[in-house]
Amino acid sequence: MTSWDIKPQGVQGQLRLTGERAGDLEKALRTLMTHMSEAAYAAGTAVPGSAAALPTPTMQGPVPTGQVPLSQRGSTGPVGAALSQYLEKRQTDLKAMGERIQAALLGAAKATNEYVEGDLTAAKHAQDAAKNMRLDQLRDAAGGDK
Numbered sequence: 001m002t003s004w005d006i007k008p009q010g011v012q013g014q015l016r017l018t019g020e021r022a023g024d025l026e027k028a029l030r031t032l033m034t035h036m037s038e039a040a041y042a043a044g045t046a047v048p049g050s051a052a053a054l055p056t057p058t059m060q061g062p063v064p065t066g067q068v069p070l071s072q073r074g075s076t077g078p079v080g081a082a083l084s085q086y087l088e089k090r091q092t093d094l095k096a097m098g099e100r101i102q103a104a105l106l107g108a109a110k111a112t113n114e115y116v117e118g119d120l121t122a123a124k125h126a127q128d129a130a131k132n133m134r135l136d137q138l139r140d141a142a143g144g145d146k
Contacts, residue, residue, distance in 0.1 A: 040080030
């Protein structure tokens with residue numbers, strides 16, 4: 001291959017599309033976490049009802065934004081514990097997946113910008129060379145018009 005044929009506008013469109021898909025993936029992962037948490041709670045506990053840790057009367061009332069609802073603060077059964085362990089083990093993989101996507105997008109953008117800069121630099125060198133060309137020397141060279 002003697003030359004590159006990169007269309008920066010096409011790369012920009014693909015980066016935008018990939019970024020949108022990455023956003024969709026992030027939403028799906030958030031939904032997964034929410035559903036896993038709900039499944040863990042809904043699975044219940046293996047602890048007899050009276051032995052389960054229930055909210056105390058002093059914990060009644062509204063909870064701050066972002067806090068676990070009082071109804072969900074109780075003992076976790078084996079299913080909930082298994083789901084929690086599963087997510088703990090996958091957390092590094094999921095984080096790495098997002099980091100790889102981000103690195104790929106940033107790398108492609110940087111490479112395209114360098115390509116464009118290289119084209120601009122090459123064009124400037126060609127223009128500078130043309131400006132410095134002495135036409136009188138070209139005329140005197142063999143084959144030139146006299």
